[in-house]
Amino acid sequence: MSKNIKESTTDKESGYYHRDNKEKGFMYLDHRSVDGKHNFIVDCFITPGNVHDSVPYVSRLTYIMDKFKFDVNCVALDSGYYKKDILKFLEEKKIFSVIGYRRFHRNPDHKFFRYDSSRDCFTDTRTGEIYTYRNIDRQGYKQYRISDNSNKRILRRAIDADVYDRCRERRLSTFGKALYKRRKETIERSFADSKQNHGYRFAQYRGVAKMQQYTWLSCAAQNMKKMAILLTRDSHFFRYYFLFITLKFNIQHIFQFLKNMLDVFSVLSTI
Template structure:
């Protein structure tokens, strides 16, 4: 057996430029974007006096190394930069130059970047570059929400009574409810009082007539929310409402506490999305959790199409489904399978119109056991005042050829984005505490996801263009030769078109 004698005292006469492989990930990141765009974004955060500061581009590149390569800890990132020539090349730090300390980034965040818009601006700038390359297609947007486990002990919490938050569409819904009630000769409902009037000035507690709920508040990170869904572990978490295009480029992300439902966090995120790209977006693909009358109405009124899956009726086994009761729009009533009428009764404060059957008709009905189990033998069906928007999404758009083409791409786009970011970019768990910090972290994670995808695509495009030009030259040479080279000419032509 031959043993190789390893020498650790070898002197290498070379440069960092020569030692970093040409196809390394950092070269792709460096080639696809001009990093000097960061300077004008942070210029107002630095003083003209005092000793020179560390280059802000170096600081943000350190953060990108941390996320892109899934290191996680800034302390560990600094240690990796000390010994990794590729990282030094990316940062522009020579071998004899000292790497910034890990605490430098945290202090800069506390003193400069924490309360600024620089993270969202960097995210937007990278997205603009991807759009300039032609990689982003805004025509169809895919939306969903994913949770990120918070840095909080799930067993350390307090029970707190809070007022139920007012929904963004509540005033509009109340107007619609009152119009419907007046139409049927009912008294209009009164609007809720202002939030500051819901507290007793003497005790400082909520009044008895105010709608409240009990929630668990973490002692470690009070801004997180208690997340519990299906078979997933019950824990404190943050939720990220995110939109992407069909190519997997994230367009927008909004961080909210983990106890906020997807259908609630959708509205502020959708508003921000429309403020930026409303003219470009024509379709939205969402999952079944977003099929609510308010969301359907909002999207349809913005002249956009909502593509959503079929949602199975939540009816007990053996009972008639709601769609088996026919709604008569002209007479505003429902007709049951026994050809009996369920007349309008009232519109409740949640926006649902109630239709009730005649108990005398139901007593001797042969379908009573499949219809209702109520003691007074009365069937009640509810219909939202905005139900026609929901029916347009479920009954009309869902059966179009466009739905069959676009909706299956949801699992290939937004679900893949979440999977990649959780597996490679530390989106599964956060070490940071506070809503603002986690919003900044999420923006940087999705910015790194976009940057890595853009870098690989642009690198592949540039490589293919070089090979294509080379084959084009060879093809011209063979084309000018005799006919005996026709086979080679045909082969090269085929390869050229494939590239």
């Protein structure tokens, strides 16, 4: 089975980006990670536009922890990272993860069925019928049916559905809501600064290697500006230093004014 892939005639290394309600075209993607306290950029990885966000995440997070020896306790991600492999990896590393809600195409009446984890069965809240576990199909889903062997509907549940349930509990918790709220104040702000001040709305070069080097330089500039702002805001030395410079400037102007007045008086006295 062959797959048709669009290829740019001017930049072969770029990828065709297409998302719902977003601009389509040949682009590059920056898979960026920032810290949740001061919004410093700790990693930026460039890929073609047709690479999904979730593909390089596990390898980049592993690189960050190995390179900088960070003790990562919690992460906040958008719905594009709502993948089983990522959820399992974060649970294995004992990292508290909050991932945005992702809407799936489901049957309208799925909300009437409640799953009981203790008995491993579904209950129809309208009729009270119980759907018990029967077998696992070839797609890897557990099948549930009514015990009277009737030809009624079959309910399916993924084998690793417990991973998604725990993810939902974390997202709806008090700490999870606060953490996800913090996400839009950090990573989204970082991308906004790059687009507004560092020419990130359009690719400045051709090729992944050149775009990666440009991204490193741009993110380094953002981090240096962030560091300067934090130092001037939190350090008393810089505060008193600027106060001293201002006072020195005013004193120089005062002495210059007095000197000019003495010169004027000396001229008048000689006349």
